[in-house]
Amino acid sequence: MVGNTRANSKGLPSQELLDDLCSRFLLNVPKEDLESFERILFLMEQAHWFYEDNSVEQNPSLRSLSFKEFTVLMFNNCAQLRPYIRYLDDIHREFTDYKFSIPVSGAIILDDTNERCLLVKGWKAGSCWSFPRGKRGKDEEDDHVAIREVEEETGFDLRGLLKVGDHLETHLGTQRLRLFIIPSVSADTAFAPQTKKEISEIAWHRLDELVPACDEMITRSVNGLKLYMVAPFLKPLQTWLSTEPALIARKSDPPVKGTTVWKAKPSIGDGGESSTSKVPEPKLVDNRPGKTFRNFRFDYAEIVKAAESVFSAC
Template sequence: MSGLHRSSSAPSKNSGGSLPSKELLDDLCSRFVLNVPEEDQQSFERILFLVEYAYWYYEDNSVEKDPTLKSLTLKEFTSLLFNSCDVLRPYVAHIDDIFKDFTSYKFRVPVTGAIILDETYERCLLVKGWKGSSWSFPRGKISKDEEDHECAIREVLEETGFDVSELLKKEEYIEFVSRQQRVRLFIIPGVKDSTSFAPQTKKEISEIAWHRLDDLQPASTQVITRGVTGLKLYMVAPFLASLMSWIWKHPAPVTRRPDVPLKALCVWKVNHQAFVGNSAATMESEGKGSRKKPATEHHHHHLPRPDTGPGQSLRNFRFNASEILRVMEAGFSGHLDLQAIL
């Protein structure tokens, strides 16, 4: 997750269609933004996470059920929601700064996940994001009040359908810090390559595969974001040296037979054609001969806690939470002086 969380920077293939109605936008605003605990309305970071949940509900449910609706980017959806919702409309003039600060904040939220190794320690499990061609270890951003290992277990389950709770050891991890973001990956060794995998979220993961560690090595000292076979490994490369060091210190439980060639193995891949016309996806498990159930709706129970407050451009800029509560208590009836919110 995230891991590579759902990309919202580019529109999906279904970029045609009509914009959502004001009634639909107001319903999404009421359901996801206003009807939350007051503590989740104290900063724009929190508000924008709520807007993001509304966005994915719109993409995963509204657009999928109504082919005439236009698929949007997160920024497009955010602008429409702010312009439609009475409580958010006074902040439309600041939408660019709000969105810029939110994007910056998201890249500072700590991330955890897992490096899953097969029984020979010669292959690891990687996931490919829904958009693009980059691979990563299954992982995602920490939610509010969540421990590192709890986040890793949740994210791996969401992105691969595999429960590592009984295998994870809190002290066995590799950590890397890049651009103020801490990424901690717990090492999960000795998983059978016959294990079934399938994501439990929609439109987040397009492929799951066992990759040979030898194939993940940098193509050259100048190119560290691609492996020797051409795989895009921007989110994998920083962990390889430490991972190989860990493997050198821990003998594998199974030794591969020399006469059995070690190959990369795709264990799950989405059929993108099934999404044409916004129909439900057909999930296929390659090499297993079985069908997987459609992924469940993506859902987070908590919001990440801002560690430094709003960004530079909005340091003293806040929502008036009491006004939001007053709107809710009034049942959206009567005339409100929205300028008072500012």
């Protein structure tokens, strides 16, 4: 069992566990998934989620790791990837740039007064609030992305409520964001994320309290919330609502207040950030990589034979 795999004295995953993660997520995949570093790091992300959600949860002696720390360990563990550790910073930077070019879809969910919207807060300490949303998969339609991501992040099913024409769209840098407007949802609706360690809080927020504190400070509301992913949609949303007479906010007396509808239970290590101790840097090999691994092949027998404990000296 993965949860029973022993960690070393510093709480880092054992050679056996790293080999298991490599086998699960990197060895038995279609050839096209190993043709570029970007796609390899997408597989690494899945391995990292599995490690955090399953291995760490089942084995308290294991330490939570940042994605960068995790990839250092995985690259060092795999004989075929080990020569490229020297360039992992560049690989991560290109991967981040690539991810921010992928279109995003989600939903602006309004309550039954249409005075409040539903926002979610990320898991990591210091995360911003945002509308529930996520990246589009290959050949996936925007409305399908919104349905999938909203359900994963809030547990709410948009099927039968989403109208393809009712959406707002903007660009942040090279990334396109499309949010479908879902008005008049009961404030008593139960919301809860369906994925682990992705969302820390779900809450209704008043639209009039989300306005930027000033024109130069568009990422924070008057009450101090971080709203980088929310602010660009606020004025277009008010304009859209003003053109829908049946959806004009029904003023309540007293005014309806913002309220948290779901919040993760705090526990040790759930701050979303790993320990401040660093993963030791492995010995570097000077062998510059190209942009892709078009001739990349895993040789599991070689990995097992050549693998050595990353932290055997610890």
